[in-house]
Amino acid sequence: MKTRAAVMYEHNQPVVVEELELVEPKANEVLVRTAASGVCHSDLSVVTGAIYYDAAVILGHEGAGVIEQVGEGVTDFQVGDHVILSFVSYCGNCRMCEMEKVCLCESYDVPRGFLLDGTYRFYNSSGDGILQMARVATMSEYMVVPEQNLVKIDQHYSLEQAALVGCGVTTGVGAVLNTAKVEPGSSVAVIGTGGVGLNAIQGAVLADAEQIIAVDIAEKKLDFAKTFGATDVVNAAEIDAVEGVREITKGLGVDYAFEVIGNPDTIRQAYQMVRPAGTAVIVGMVHHEKEFSIPAQHFVSSERRIIGSFYGSCQPRVDMPKLLSLYTEGKLKLDELITRHYRLEQINDAFADMEAGENARGVIIFN
Numbered sequence: 001m002k003t004r005a006a007v008m009y010e011h012n013q014p015v016v017v018e019e020l021e022l023v024e025p026k027a028n029e030v031l032v033r034t035a036a037s038g039v040c041h042s043d044l045s046v047v048t049g050a051i052y053y054d055a056a057v058i059l060g061h062e063g064a065g066v067i068e069q070v071g072e073g074v075t076d077f078q079v080g081d082h083v084i085l086s087f088v089s090y091c092g093n094c095r096m097c098e099m100e101k102v103c104l105c106e107s108y109d110v111p112r113g114f115l116l117d118g119t120y121r122f123y124n125s126s127g128d129g130i131l132q133m134a135r136v137a138t139m140s141e142y143m144v145v146p147e148q149n150l151v152k153i154d155q156h157y158s159l160e161q162a163a164l165v166g167c168g169v170t171t172g173v174g175a176v177l178n179t180a181k182v183e184p185g186s187s188v189a190v191i192g193t194g195g196v197g198l199n200a201i202q203g204a205v206l207a208d209a210e211q212i213i214a215v216d217i218a219e220k221k222l223d224f225a226k227t228f229g230a231t232d233v234v235n236a237a238e239i240d241a242v243e244g245v246r247e248i249t250k251g252l253g254v255d256y257a258f259e260v261i262g263n264p265d266t267i268r269q270a271y272q273m274v275r276p277a278g279t280a281v282i283v284g285m286v287h288h289e290k291e292f293s294i295p296a297q298h299f300v301s302s303e304r305r306i307i308g309s310f311y312g313s314c315q316p317r318v319d320m321p322k323l324l325s326l327y328t329e330g331k332l333k334l335d336e337l338i339t340r341h342y343r344l345e346q347i348n349d350a351f352a353d354m355e356a357g358e359n360a361r362g363v364i365i366f367n
């Protein structure tokens, strides 16, 4: 069948929207019609090469849609089911899965962007195979994905709001509740209050944190942060982020700092703004060739902790329906995250707006 998709053919060049041929789902795979795809910074990082994929690859990993066809052996899903796409495939049986660390599942040793049998499902008009970001490719009208990447949801949810749960919401809220396990009464700083960071703020609200300090260089983002529950803001374009947070916390520093940008400098800031024995949580995806450094002796003598958080340490099929329930109960903001809609053809505009700090989240809507 034919589908239109946003394809990265060359790093740091405009993304190409074109018609591709999509083959039928094989065993344990499903054909999904995409309803909406959020535009996450990780998509832009695939374009820049910070998150490395060989070209050509279809972008998009934050989405929701409706099942149109199921492959042989698929028993948990049916045509018509509404699903969120998970950007990890997990087996459910390996050591990491049994430890409930399903996002760290190590069973699938397949090169990035191929489906689990190591082959393509998408081809361009020249007959070249096209990879799928995170094995999903939500920036395509249709996608064939492993059933392991699907989370079934109730049909009354808007697929547009549900799409955001596929990455930003689960990553941000999960970093606070699952990875860091922030205690009630804690003080929290979130550096970078974009689509993911705003959800870390929401997570801190859900955790009953007492003080939630938003740090960003864009005033507009700090305004968003206040509506999502930040109690204080630091504009890092105007003052030093670490000093700003220290001042608000009367010199002590915060219990938890979340870095949600992907920059070695702001990772160091996160480390510096936590109190002794506090925890810096790294959510941002730094360029794959870069490292960060911190003063080693100080790290020991201050007993600070630095931990990584991937996909909010979530269990997609457990956590995503729970997050949607919180939305229904009015405890999680999803509508307010969506500040602009785009058509697939506008993907390069969506990336330009992301770089200009325009949106909380931009969302591509399909017909």
Ligand SMILES: NC(=O)c1ccc[n+]([C@@H]2O[C@H](COP(=O)([O-])OP(=O)(O)OC[C@H]3O[C@@H](n4cnc5c(N)ncnc54)[C@H](O)[C@@H]3O)[C@@H](O)[C@H]2O)c1
Residues within 6 Å of the ligand: 039, 040, 041, 042, 045, 167, 168, 171, 191, 192, 193, 194, 195, 196, 197, 215, 216, 217, 218, 221, 236, 260, 261, 262, 263, 266, 282, 283, 284, 285, 286, 309, 310, 311, 312, 354, 357, 360
């Ligand atoms: N760990 C995971 O599983 C996971 C999942 C999704 C996204 N991510 C990563 O999270 C990061 C954020 O993604 P996003 O979609 O929210 O991006 P975004 O572009 O929406 O937000 C980034 C924010 O950082 C701010 N910022 C940039 N430089 C800054 C600085 N020096 N000081 C303070 N603020 C600064 C920007 O103004 C913006 O508000 C990216 O690195 C993305 O790849 C990680």
Ligand SMILES: [Zn+2]
Residues within 6 Å of the ligand: 040, 041, 042, 043, 061, 062, 167, 168
């Ligand atoms: Zn993402």
Ligand SMILES: [Zn+2]
Residues within 6 Å of the ligand: 090, 091, 092, 093, 094, 095, 096, 097, 102, 105, 106, 107
């Ligand atoms: Zn596993």
